[in-house]
Amino acid sequence: MAELDDLARMRHSAAHVMAQAVQELYPGTRLGIGPAIEDGFYYDFAFPQPITPEDLPRIEQRMAEIVRARAPFVREVLSREEALALFGDKDEAFKVELIHDLPTGEEISIYRTGDQWLDLCRGPHVGDTGRVGPFRLLTIAGAYWRGDEHRPMLQRIYGTAFATRAELETHLKRLEEAQRRDHRRLGRELDLFSVAEQVGPGLILWHPKGARVRTIVEDYWRTVHDDAGYQLVYTPHVGRAELWRTSGHLDFYRDSMYAPMEIEGQEYYAKPMNCPFHIQIYRAHLRSYRDLPIRLGELGTVYRYERTGVLHGLLRVRGFTQDDSHLFCRPDQVEQEIVGVVNLTIRLLGAFGFNEFDAYISTRPEKFVGDAAMWEQATEVLKIAARQAGLRYQIEEGGGAFYGPKIDLKIRDALGRAWQCTTVQFDFNLPERFHLEYIGEDGQPHRPVMIHRALLGSMERFFGVLIEHYGGAFPVWLAPVQAVVLPIADRHAPYAEQVARQLRAAGLRAEVDARGERIGYKIREAQVQKVPYMLVVGDQEVAGGTVAVRLRSGENLGPRPVADVTTMMMAAARPMAAAALDK
RNA sequence: GCUGACGUAGCUCAAUGGUAGAGCAGGCGAUUCGUAAUCGCCAGGUUGGGGGUUCAAAUCCCCCCGUCAGCUCCA
Numbered sequence: 226m227a228e229l230d231d232l233a234r235m236r237h238s239a240a241h242v243m244a245q246a247v248q249e250l251y252p253g254t255r256l257g258i259g260p261a262i263e264d265g266f267y268y269d270f271a272f273p274q275p276i277t278p279e280d281l282p283r284i285e286q287r288m289a290e291i292v293r294a295r296a297p298f299v300r301e302v303l304s305r306e307e308a309l310a311l312f313g314d315k316d317e318a319f320k321v322e323l324i325h326d327l328p329t330g331e332e333i334s335i336y337r338t339g340d341q342w343l344d345l346c347r348g349p350h351v352g353d354t355g356r357v358g359p360f361r362l363l364t365i366a367g368a369y370w371r372g373d374e375h376r377p378m379l380q381r382i383y384g385t386a387f388a389t390r391a392e393l394e395t396h397l398k399r400l401e402e403a404q405r406r407d408h409r410r411l412g413r414e415l416d417l418f419s420v421a422e423q424v425g426p427g428l429i430l431w432h433p434k435g436a437r438v439r440t441i442v443e444d445y446w447r448t449v450h451d452d453a454g455y456q457l458v459y460t461p462h463v464g465r466a467e468l469w470r471t472s473g474h475l476d477f478y479r480d481s482m483y484a485p486m487e488i489e490g491q492e493y494y495a496k497p498m499n500c501p502f503h504i505q506i507y508r509a510h511l512r513s514y515r516d517l518p519i520r521l522g523e524l525g526t527v528y529r530y531e532r533t534g535v536l537h538g539l540l541r542v543r544g545f546t547q548d549d550s551h552l553f554c555r556p557d558q559v560e561q562e563i564v565g566v567v568n569l570t571i572r573l574l575g576a577f578g579f580n581e582f583d584a585y586i587s588t589r590p591e592k593f594v595g596d597a598a599m600w601e602q603a604t605e606v607l608k609i610a611a612r613q614a615g616l617r618y619q620i621e622e623g624g625g626a627f628y629g630p631k632i633d634l635k636i637r638d639a640l641g642r643a644w645q646c647t648t649v650q651f652d653f654n655l656p657e658r659f660h661l662e663y664i665g666e667d668g669q670p671h672r673p674v675m676i677h678r679a680l681l682g683s684m685e686r687f688f689g690v691l692i693e694h695y696g697g698a699f700p701v702w703l704a705p706v707q708a709v710v711l712p713i714a715d716r717h718a719p720y721a722e723q724v725a726r727q728l729r730a731a732g733l734r735a736e737v738d739a740r741g742e743r744i745g746y747k748i749r750e751a752q753v754q755k756v757p758y759m760l761v762v763g764d765q766e767v768a769g770g771t772v773a774v775r776l777r778s779g780e781n782l783g784p785r786p787v788a789d790v791t792t793m794m795m796a797a798a799r800p801m802a803a804a805a806l807d808k
Numbered sequence: 809g810c811u812g813a814c815g816u817a818g819c820u821c822a823a824u825g826g827u828a829g830a831g832c833a834g835g836c837g838a839u840u841c842g843u844a845a846u847c848g849c850c851a852g853g854u855u856g857g858g859g860g861u862u863c864a865a866a867u868c869c870c871c872c873c874g875u876c877a878g879c880u881c882c883a
Contacts (some may be wrong), residue, residue: 275811275812276812277812277813278812278813278877352836363877364877364878365811365812365813365877365878366811366812366877366878366879367810367811367812367878367879368811368878368879368880369810369811369879369880372879372880373879374809374810374879374880374881375879377811378810378811378812378879379879380811380812381811381879382877383877403839405840413818413819414819420875422856422873422874422875424874426874426875449865481881481882527883529882529883531881531882532809532810532880532881533809533874534809534811534878534879534880534881535809535879535880535881535882536875537876540883541881541882541883542883543883547883548883549883578818596853630835633883645882645883646883647883648883667824679883681883682883683883685883686881701846709841711842711843713840713841713842714840714841714842715840717840741838741840741841742841742843742845742846743837743839743840743841743846744841744842744843745841745842745843745844745845745846746844746845746846747843747844748842748843748844749843749844749845750845751844752843752844752846759841759843761842763841763842765842773843775841775843779843779844781843
């Protein structure tokens with residue numbers, strides 16, 4: 226832990242060095258704030274003239290000079306008046322605002338770097354600029370002053386710094402690797418999906434290979450949900466205004482909804498959520514306490530307006546399919562249901578190779594519906610469920626939606642990056658609004674508890690995460706093409722077809738590349754497409770009834786009987802076995 | 809939405825006010841080949857869209873659309 230603090234301190238000092246370099250190079254630049262962050266640091270500036278990425282090398286160079294100068298960081302405590310005068314004279318309006326907002330009694334300190342530069346700062350810092358480790362400036366981006374979109378936009382420079390050159394290099398390599406795995410790039414290269422300008426931003430076109438993977442994911446999802454006692458349903462994509470008025474979406478969610486369409490004088494809205502429809506299914510019958518819990522599940526496609534600037538490949542889109550479910554249960558069933566959902570999540574995500582999770586429990590916000598005791602109890606249940614599943618969790622105080630507390634799971638991918646997919650939320654609002662009831666043992670109507678949950682989150686986002694997690698090299702059970710049979714010469718094509726037929730008969734996805742190209746060319750293509758098995762057939766294989774097996778790892782297993790290869794592939798194509806066998 | 813950068817062939821990129829070009833991919837032909845790119849030919853563009861400046865615009869200016877890095881917001 227001490228090491229981490231040291232690193233953060235050094236990065237914060239690096240931010241100061243950068244700010245000094247910037248102010249020396251671009252006089253008149255005003256300072257925002259400049260903290261250390263997870264992998265480095267940033268500083269926000271108001272430049273007289275906007276700078277561009279071409280300016281970064283210059284700034285880096287000047288930073289290097291400052292580092293070489295080994296100027297000591299010297300702390301100095303000022304009175305509020307002195308501080309205001311000092312930064313007022315320097316025309317540092319943002320700093321002045323910060324000083325004004327410092328609580329009374331808080332010590333106000335500045336740090337001087339040598340005798341040429343100073344900044345308002347709580348510290349701490351390294352001893353002198355020479356202790357700032359190897360750094361690199363990465364990107365420039367806009368950032369609102371104090372994160373408020375109504376305040377001025379500053380230019381933020383992101384940088385990274387490490388204790389050693391080797392660690393810096395490793396980190397830069399990791400950034401490159403992340404670029405190589407970018408699902409938008411792989412989506413194009415592997416022909417998985419696209420977004421067409423003519424269709425519209427944030428609207429995904431699933432190409433045959435992407436759709437293949439999605440179908441496998443969905444089929445598996447259905448199997449697991451059948452098994453877990455869910456009843457799967459289908460509901461429409463639009464619903465009348467009255468539905469959304471009752472649900473409260475028109476009051477609370479309108480900004481995320483598309484404009485209504487008018488049909489026969491009635492307004493209809495594209496659905497941003499599936500819940501009101503599932504509720505209607507619940508309401509289609511009078512429900513007995515004996516019927517509960519009722520778990521309605523759907524791969525439900527929703528449309529939400531998202532500001533253009535937030536759209537990002539598959540990870541943030543405007544039309545997406547949630548693996549949505551709503552659980553209606555009695556208060557005494559809540560705990561087992563939540564525990565069941567968390568366990569189901571871990572089982573489902575585990576099958577796709579995700580075994581590391583961070584859980585976040587969001588508690589009651591200032592504005593809420595229902596009574597506080599109910600919130601308290603529900604939040605407690607979430608904690609119990611997290612604990613029994615062995616999940617470490619953090620509490621997000623006041624982070625819940627107005628209608629109920631929730632637990633979100635972030636999965637860690639192969640590069641250690643966290644992605645939010647799973648969300649499990651209590652809903653104390655909709656059962657009230659729709660007057661949901663069940664008849665209890667006492668013959669009286671009671672209000673059921675409703676739990677909203679999406680485990681993969683959305684098919685789009687989950688697919689994006691899958692692509693990046695595996696770098697496009699899907700485990701055998703998910704690979705759109707599991708094997709490609711490669712005839713050496715035209716005369717081997719009929720045999721190749723025969724092999725492919727055998728594999729397909731065993732339920733495997735096999736293709737033949739019978740083009741008049743050399744074997745090296747076809748291997749390369751299959752390799753680039755990350756096909757798990759390349760089965761080469763030439764004179765020897767035809768004669769022996771074998772195929773020469775090459776794995777995408779580059780490993781050459783040599784000739785094997787077709788039946789053996791089929792068995793081997795079938796074993797590797799089982800969901801649970803996937804992660805272990807496919808290396 | 810905001811700030812900045814960007815938009816040229818399916819993809820990756822040239823062409824800095826003077827005739828839009830290459831590699832890969834695609835089509836055709838030749839080659840029949842043993843584990844990551846065989847050779848040749850052909851085709852491919854209203855330079856994101858619209859307007860303006862100019863004798864002349866991919867290039868300069870304005871508006872719109874889209875993409876990227878972030879901010880804000882989220883599955």
